[in-house]
Amino acid sequence: MTITRKGSVLLLEGSLSIxxxxxxxxxxxxxxxETGPSIDLRxxxxxxxxxxxxxxxxxxxxxxxxxxxxxxxxxxxxxxAMGVLKC
Amino acid sequence: MDELLAGFLEEAEGLLENLDRAALVLEREPxxxxxIRDLFRSAHTLKGAAGLVGAAEISxxxxxxxxxxxxxxxxxxxxxxxxxxxxxxxFDYVRELVALLASGMQADPAxxxxxxAALGALRGxxxxxxxxxxxxEDSGNDYLSRxxxxxxxxxxxxxxxxxxxxxxxxLKFDPEIFYTGQDPLVIVxxxxxxxxxxxxxxxxxxxxxxxxLDPERVWVWFEIYxxxxxxxxxxLRETVEFLDPASNQILICELKxxxxxxxxxxxxxxxxxxxxxKEILRQQKIYIEQNKGRATAAPSLERVLSLITGAVGEQDIxxxxxxxxxxxxxxxxxxxxxxxxxxxxxxxxSAGAGSEKAGVAFTPGNVAVSGHSPSGASxxxxxxxxxxxxxxxxxxxxxxxxxxxxxxxxxxYLVRKLEVYWGIPEAARELKEKYQxxxxxxxxxxxxxxxxxxxxxxxxxxxxxxxxxDVSKDLGxxxxxxxxxEETRIDKTVLERVYEPLLHIVRNSLDHGLEPPxxxxxxxxxxxxxxxxxxxxxxxxxxIEVEDDGRGIDPVRVKExxxxxxxxTPDKASLIPDDEAVQLIFEPGFxxxxxxxELSGRGVGMDVVRDTVExxxxxxxxxxxxxxxxxxxxxxxxxxxxxxxxxxxCGDSRYGIPMEDVQxxxxxxxxxxxxxxxxxxxxxxxxxxxxxxxRNVLGYEPATGGDSHSVVILRSGSGVAVDAxxxxxxxxxxxxxxxxxxxxxxxxxxxxxxxSILLVLxxxxxxxxxxxx
Numbered sequence: 001m002t003i004t005r006k007g008s009v010l011l012l013e014g015s016l017s018i019x020x021x022x023x024x025x026x027x028x029x030x031x032x033x034e035t036g037p038s039i040d041l042r043x044x045x046x047x048x049x050x051x052x053x054x055x056x057x058x059x060x061x062x063x064x065x066x067x068x069x070x071x072x073x074x075x076x077x078x079x080x081a082m083g084v085l086k087c
Numbered sequence: 088m089d090e091l092l093a094g095f096l097e098e099a100e101g102l103l104e105n106l107d108r109a110a111l112v113l114e115r116e117p118x119x120x121x122x123i124r125d126l127f128r129s130a131h132t133l134k135g136a137a138g139l140v141g142a143a144e145i146s147x148x149x150x151x152x153x154x155x156x157x158x159x160x161x162x163x164x165x166x167x168x169x170x171x172x173x174x175x176x177x178f179d180y181v182r183e184l185v186a187l188l189a190s191g192m193q194a195d196p197a198x199x200x201x202x203x204a205a206l207g208a209l210r211g212x213x214x215x216x217x218x219x220x221x222x223x224e225d226s227g228n229d230y231l232s233r234x235x236x237x238x239x240x241x242x243x244x245x246x247x248x249x250x251x252x253x254x255x256x257x258l259k260f261d262p263e264i265f266y267t268g269q270d271p272l273v274i275v276x277x278x279x280x281x282x283x284x285x286x287x288x289x290x291x292x293x294x295x296x297x298x299x300l301d302p303e304r305v306w307v308w309f310e311i312y313x314x315x316x317x318x319x320x321x322x323l324r325e326t327v328e329f330l331d332p333a334s335n336q337i338l339i340c341e342l343k344x345x346x347x348x349x350x351x352x353x354x355x356x357x358x359x360x361x362x363x364x365k366e367i368l369r370q371q372k373i374y375i376e377q378n379k380g381r382a383t384a385a386p387s388l389e390r391v392l393s394l395i396t397g398a399v400g401e402q403d404i405x406x407x408x409x410x411x412x413x414x415x416x417x418x419x420x421x422x423x424x425x426x427x428x429x430x431x432x433x434x435x436x437s438a439g440a441g442s443e444k445a446g447v448a449f450t451p452g453n454v455a456v457s458g459h460s461p462s463g464a465s466x467x468x469x470x471x472x473x474x475x476x477x478x479x480x481x482x483x484x485x486x487x488x489x490x491x492x493x494x495x496x497x498x499x500y501l502v503r504k505l506e507v508y509w510g511i512p513e514a515a516r517e518l519k520e521k522y523q524x525x526x527x528x529x530x531x532x533x534x535x536x537x538x539x540x541x542x543x544x545x546x547x548x549x550x551x552x553x554x555x556x557d558v559s560k561d562l563g564x565x566x567x568x569x570x571x572x573e574e575t576r577i578d579k580t581v582l583e584r585v586y587e588p589l590l591h592i593v594r595n596s597l598d599h600g601l602e603p604p605x606x607x608x609x610x611x612x613x614x615x616x617x618x619x620x621x622x623x624x625x626x627x628x629x630x631i632e633v634e635d636d637g638r639g640i641d642p643v644r645v646k647e648x649x650x651x652x653x654x655x656t657p658d659k660a661s662l663i664p665d666d667e668a669v670q671l672i673f674e675p676g677f678x679x680x681x682x683x684x685e686l687s688g689r690g691v692g693m694d695v696v697r698d699t700v701e702x703x704x705x706x707x708x709x710x711x712x713x714x715x716x717x718x719x720x721x722x723x724x725x726x727x728x729x730x731x732x733x734x735x736x737c738g739d740s741r742y743g744i745p746m747e748d749v750q751x752x753x754x755x756x757x758x759x760x761x762x763x764x765x766x767x768x769x770x771x772x773x774x775x776x777x778x779x780x781x782r783n784v785l786g787y788e789p790a791t792g793g794d795s796h797s798v799v800i801l802r803s804g805s806g807v808a809v810d811a812x813x814x815x816x817x818x819x820x821x822x823x824x825x826x827x828x829x830x831x832x833x834x835x836x837x838x839x840x841x842x843s844i845l846l847v848l849x850x851x852x853x854x855x856x857x858x859x860x
Contacts, residue, residue: 021302049272057297
């Protein structure tokens, strides 16, 4: 699991779960301050509902965020269904 | 009163105190999980215990309270101030019902209905904010009714597919499900894999802001419509079979096209409701299997059975039991049979007891033994066992201990008699050795028994948080109550008698002392005032203090008021220093508020407080800081079980005068006493003290002229002349038996160590003129 910030890009890699949720929350709060923030989910391999809720919250509050969807089809599908990714 | 009822009344008192305490904590800390669990458990236990003794009204009210608390516990309803007010109202009404039950009276039916109607608002009380899960306890039809037109169209179209069925799945997870190690997303994904998604909604209306979001709670819920082959219900249900139906709201059912059409055209078919019912029962069946034997199962079973009879009608249940072509009804029948069996059998008894007690009662002495302390008792027993014992038995034990002491004290005289009078020194020596052992045992027994009379100050302090909360809310004031030293042990009698004075002092603080928030802010103070109650021990006395950081007492206003009421003259008022002026509040009928507030009461003033405390042998002190606050300190004896008396001699008899009434003792010659009507007067430090001769009161020959006398000056200001003073002793005062107890001259009697009887005088009666000769 990795949560990395590079400028206005937040990179999420591997499997993220509730144990990572507080770290992710802090990272997202800091990302809000950036202009044109972006979240790179391409190398995301797994998530749980706590992570989905955080992402949902973020995209609801930050209108201009761009998301790079996961490569994994199922993850892409579930995030799309949840409203995190725009279908 | 039968033993079961007596046990319930005691348990109810403790549970109600617990409910108050936990609700107060939760009001300040809405997220406190321990407090909400404590609240729910106490309400549940109270409901069960009330059911056992047939207190139907109490069960009814506590059921409403329990329902609301269960919703809070499950995260379906937040704990709001509105909810707190309703709960407190419910607790108070239950107290009323318990009091009625104790006195053998019935509740007023009209009032009961009125209260139930008011408490019915508990069902919606939490909804002054958006809950974190969404609409509560809706039926499948409710969700269908709220679907958008597009979603409806998709679902209807899917329902027309030959050989396929549409399934409705609604998932409202326990907000704290993560703590069970389960991830709701896994369940959602499993369900999605079982068919083609017709419509999927992740309801996120309750998601707070990112900053406020607690990622360890579930804030979203799901509404899924799946297209899958018929018979997929069981597979769908298996995906949620490990979820606790008590805290997770799960709805899984198969939709029929005609039902959907009817619904969306305004009709509501019975078969659809039956589907929901079956699902509920299936979940309950799982719950029964998992929780057989657990007392917590029965309440949920009762609720489901009432739901069935309400939704389907009892006749329907009976009819469907008889012929069951529909395989699904087999599940229904089995569930109903299991429900009824569980309710009729042991689960009802163990759930209905709800009591923490092991429950063995011994008739002799009415002692009930429990495996651990009753709910509502002091927390943290540290593994110790407790026993409940009637107060009268404790009093008797105390008396016997005292009598043993007296009997034991006569042995030294017997020893002397053996030595001197009967000349048997060997027997005397042996008896003396035995006496020493008896002395040791008797002293330890007396210390232990005296200790039993001492109870912690928390016994009365715990009544104040709720009182302060309610009163400060009524007054629109913000008050923080601090309690310290509640473990201080004080004589039970002292504590009981000091409760009302403390209530008055606290009421005064809230009403007169502590300012409203705006006034406090303007004065540079924290808008929230502080009220501290402290108890402590200092040698053979204990103290209880009430301190506030309010306005304090304005000595100028006190003097003005005293002059206005005629308590003192204007001249005297101008001479009294400010720090002494505050003592005027102890004068009867005194009040510095222009209007006597209903809160602080009429006729109950600081004079009554002082009289009560002084009657216990204590004193009241004030520490006043105008503008900063006031401290009222009550100093009290550690115990009133024993009385210190001054033993005096009159003629050939001895009498006792309670030391609490004695100011001093002086020696007066016949020249010092001058005729003053029927009495004599003694000039003492610039004033004349009226002196009564005890010989005259008791009918002895008058004292001869030229004798000097010991004069006991009483606190009342009068004096009693006696033949001689002996000593101070501590005695166990007992009332005089039978009609002798009506003789005003004596407060009681005791047996001295030499076995002689000491009659204890009532000083007020001595000098009141009632028995004057």
